[in-house]
Amino acid sequence: MRLLQVTGTLDPAYGGPCVVLNELTRSVTDLGHAVDVVTLDPPSAPWLTDVCGNPRAFGPARGKYGYSPSLRLWLEQHAPGYDAVIVHGIWQYQSRAVRAACRKTGVPYFLFVHGALDPWFEQRYPVKHAKKAAYWRLFEHRNLRDARAVLYTCEEERLLARTSFRPYRAREAIVTVGIEAPTGEPTQQREAFLAAYPHLRDKRILLFLGRLHPKKGADLLITAFSTVCQRDESLHLVVAGPDESGTAAQLQAQAKSVGVDDRVTWTGMLSGDAKWGAYRAADAFVLTSHSENFGIVIAEALACGLPVLISDKVNIWREIDSGGAGLVEPDTVAGATSLLDRWLSLPDGERAGMRERAKTCFLDNFEASAAALVFVTAIAGAIGKTEAA
Incomplete structure (x- = not known):
């Protein structure tokens, strides 16, 4: 398969989601699949020199929302060259851009939520949650609804995600996340x-x-x-x-x-x-x-x-x-x-x-190669290419 991963940033300071994307890119490539990466980081970002997937950078994007019209245009032109698009994260522009481009081109996309629907955020930040609820009703729920699958890393995350916002409609899949064992002495x-x-x-x-x-x-x-x-x-x-x-x-x-x-x-x-x-x-x-x-x-x-x-x-x-x-x-x-x-x-x-x-x-x-096989099997099955897993 040829896969495209899309994210707001690969900056390691933002923690787990960046590591997940990099590990997936490396491990899925090792299984013989082609994986490219698109990010909204500026091309000069120093962390881009040390990641897999030949990242194409469309930043700096506008504001915390990460608005980048050039991203959507590029996706509309190039998404048909991929079997599937995987977008990482919600509440920012990349999930809207991927949905719009993939609906236009007919390419299936998958959405990694990365814990962003945990109900703890409502308890801790009720005002921010109210703003997100409005955005959810206007835009975000459609990004989940139209995805070929919304990807969760464990059953607990999937169950919690269902409780945060309404309406919630999604085809759900649980995929394992893993890392390579550390090298070095x-x-x-x-x-x-x-x-x-x-x-x-x-x-x-x-x-x-x-x-x-x-x-x-x-x-x-x-x-x-x-x-x-x-x-x-x-x-x-x-x-x-x-x-x-x-x-x-x-x-x-x-x-x-x-x-x-x-x-x-x-x-x-x-x-x-x-x-x-x-x-x-x-x-x-x-x-x-x-x-x-x-x-x-x-x-x-x-x-x-x-x-x-x-x-x-x-x-x-x-x-x-x-x-x-x-x-x-x-x-x-x-x-x-x-x-x-x-x-x-x-x-x-x-x-x-x-x-x-x-x-x-x-x-x-949590070992990377086993996790990558679970991920590839889920993607291939969802797009009708089980022979590619």
């Missing part, structure tokens, strides 16, 4: 991280890695950490990830107010060996999110054999729980505290066993 990666943060040597590290956004629940983690950290003087919290809307300053002020600012390290966004080294150096990975569609960082942690301590609002919590690859609690202060208490109370042998089960959970559920 683990000891060298661990050393690369510790060389950058030498004060963390001999510390027992709890790692949070991801965008600093209110939905990630890092405030719950800091409060919980302040409660349990006296149990072990070597315990240290590492918060790694790009800041969003001043969240980092708020969290740093919180850490100071609860008296743990000297036991929290803020690294900013990590990449390459330093990122993988953070996973290698950690005792456990913690993500107490209020809303998490998939959590690429969880797959990354599992790939490194790192147990994950997560909230039950991470949509893949059932896979983690059933695989014995971590611990799960509600997205509350009490839940976050229980996660850390339970982890610290585990015997050494049980923690070691959980590390082994983390690797198995990754291979069974």
Whole structure:
């Protein structure tokens, strides 16, 4: 098959959706299919030099909405050269442009929602939700309705998406998301991280890695950490990830107010060996999110054999729980505290066993080549080209 993926951005600072697209492009290409990528990033964006799919950039687009009339014109001209178009994300122009072009040309398109229909956003941002509800009725519901399939990464995401807006009509499909196991030598990666943060040597590290956004629940983690950290003087919290809307300053002020600012390290966004080294150096990975569609960082942690301590609002919590690859609690202060208490109370042998089960959970559920095969099979079946899967 020849596939086209369309996205608003490939900037890794925007987290999981960019990683999903890049991993799909790489893994589906490895299966023998042709995959091209179109983005609304400016052509000069530095991150475009390090991605697959020979990305064609139509930016800079106008405003946060990402309006780009040239994108729609290009799609109308070139979409017929593809078996299917896959658009990533809603609430921005690319989903409208893909629908319009594909309806005009008769090319089937598929829509990845990437967790954007989680009802948590209505609870947290009611005014913004009201604005989105109006946009939904005018435009967005049609983008889902007319897609050959709306792609969800797990059953939990699909069920939650049905509850957020009306009208909701969609042909739904669940496709697995995966990543390649990290390459490189683990000891060298661990050393690369510790060389950058030498004060963390001999510390027992709890790692949070991801965008600093209110939905990630890092405030719950800091409060919980302040409660349990006296149990072990070597315990240290590492918060790694790009800041969003001043969240980092708020969290740093919180850490100071609860008296743990000297036991929290803020690294900013990590990449390459330093990122993988953070996973290698950690005792456990913690993500107490209020809303998490998939959590690429969880797959990354599992790939490194790192147990994950997560909230039950991470949509893949059932896979983690059933695989014995971590611990799960509600997205509350009490839940976050229980996660850390339970982890610290585990015997050494049980923690070691959980590390082994983390690797198995990754291979069974989140490995890239297996995920790509599920994706290709779903696309091929939906467009009547099962022989191409």
